[in-house]
Amino acid sequence: MDRNAGWRTGRGIVVVAAALAFAAPAVAAPEEIQVYMYEMDDPGDVGLDVHTSYVATGDRTLDYPGEQPSIRRLRVTPEFSYGLSTTFELGLYLPLATLDSTGRVGADGIKFRLKYIAPHGAGDGWYYGANFEIGRVDHRLDLNPYNAELKLIAGRYAGPWTFAVNGNVDFTVDGPQPAPASFDLDTKLSRAVSKSLAVGIETYNGAGAFRRLGSFGSSEQSTFVTLDTRFGRWDVNFGVGHGYGANRDGLIVKAIIGVPIGRPPRRDVETP
Numbered sequence: 001m002d003r004n005a006g007w008r009t010g011r012g013i014v015v016v017a018a019a020l021a022f023a024a025p026a027v028a029a030p031e032e033i034q035v036y037m038y039e040m041d042d043p044g045d046v047g048l049d050v051h052t053s054y055v056a057t058g059d060r061t062l063d064y065p066g067e068q069p070s071i072r073r074l075r076v077t078p079e080f081s082y083g084l085s086t087t088f089e090l091g092l093y094l095p096l097a098t099l100d101s102t103g104r105v106g107a108d109g110i111k112f113r114l115k116y117i118a119p120h121g122a123g124d125g126w127y128y129g130a131n132f133e134i135g136r137v138d139h140r141l142d143l144n145p146y147n148a149e150l151k152l153i154a155g156r157y158a159g160p161w162t163f164a165v166n167g168n169v170d171f172t173v174d175g176p177q178p179a180p181a182s183f184d185l186d187t188k189l190s191r192a193v194s195k196s197l198a199v200g201i202e203t204y205n206g207a208g209a210f211r212r213l214g215s216f217g218s219s220e221q222s223t224f225v226t227l228d229t230r231f232g233r234w235d236v237n238f239g240v241g242h243g244y245g246a247n248r249d250g251l252i253v254k255a256i257i258g259v260p261i262g263r264p265p266r267r268d269v270e271t272p
Contacts, residue, residue: 031077031096031111033224033239033254035188035202036153037164038127040117041083041262048259051077051093057250058243068140070249072101087129089115096137109145111135117153128154134173144175160192162200180209184219190228198228202239206246221245222252233260 032051041047058071075098081091091114095107117129134148148171155164164187171181184207190200206219224241235258243249 031075031093031109032079033202033204033222033241033252034237034256035164035186036115036131036151036166037155037162037188038117038120038129038153038157040086040089040115041081043083043085045083046262047081047083048261049079049081050257050259051075051079051254052257053252053254055249055252059248059250061248064143066139067143068098068100074099087116087119089117091115091133093135096135096141098141106138106140108141109135109137111137126154126156128152142175143177144172144179146173146175147171148173155188160198162188162190162192162198164188180211182209182219183207188226190226196230200226200228202226202241219245220247222247222249224252224254234258 031053033053034051052075054074055070055072060069060071062069075096077093077096079091079093081089083089091112093109093111093113096109096111098104098106098108100106111133112135113131113133115129115131117127120127130153131151132148133151134146136145137147139145150169152167153164155162157163166186168184168186169181170184172179185205186203187205188200188202190198192198202224204220204222204224206221208219220243222241222243224239226237226239228235228237230236235256237256239254241252241254243252
């Protein structure tokens with residue numbers, strides 16, 4: 001494939017996605033509030049990110065009988081990754097753990113993913129790829145236990161600036177209440193202010209089911225102010241956000257902690 005054609009394709013994805021993102025400001029999977037970018041494990045290397053989130057305020061209204069309220073719930077999900085090649089990475093989320101407001105600890109599911117990032121040159125430039133995820137979660141977290149997601153990844157890094165956009169197609173694989181496939185758009189814009197710190201904004205923008213795209217008011221939305229930093233070989237993405245639209249969560253705190261169990265993930269750009 002002609003690399004220049006690939007870059008043009010990536011630019012087109014970003015332009016279309018960005019236009020949709022700024023047309024209206026959803027929340028990622030509760031166990032993983034993250035915008036995917038270009039990080040990859042080298043072939044044969046193992047990585048570990050620990051995803052955590054805590055809902056401090058919100059509405060206790062439940063969507064179905066037996067649902068676990070998200071308010072004052074802590075979620076902790078280790079994500080193990082393995083570099084299959086220079087372009088493919090395998091991931092495993094295990095366990096999807098929760099600590100609810102009553103002090104009950106649960107191991108509530110497992111998910112697998114396969115991530116692809118197209119080859120691209122180091123330095124300033126565009127990147128694009130895709131991620132496929134499938135798994136099972138407990139009834140307390142989702143009425144339909146088996147779900148999957150196809151995530152399109154695109155973005156650009158230029159000097160201290162990094163922009164990323166994810167277009168996510170979410171669909172039910174199996175469960176008691178089949179639902180149509182839905183779409184949401186996640187974005188991240190950050191600026192490095194030093195070699196070890198970047199500040200940014202992340203938005204998670206639900207657009208509704210495909211048959212009713214643009215139903216932002218009836219979909220989940222959230223926006224986070226974020227810090228990305230390093231402590232030696234440890235990476236941390238920390239964010240404070242708020243839900244709106246159909247999202248009943250108020251104040252949300254989230255962190256993704258990169259644990260240095262192997263070599264650092266491959267990156268194509270370093271902060272200044």
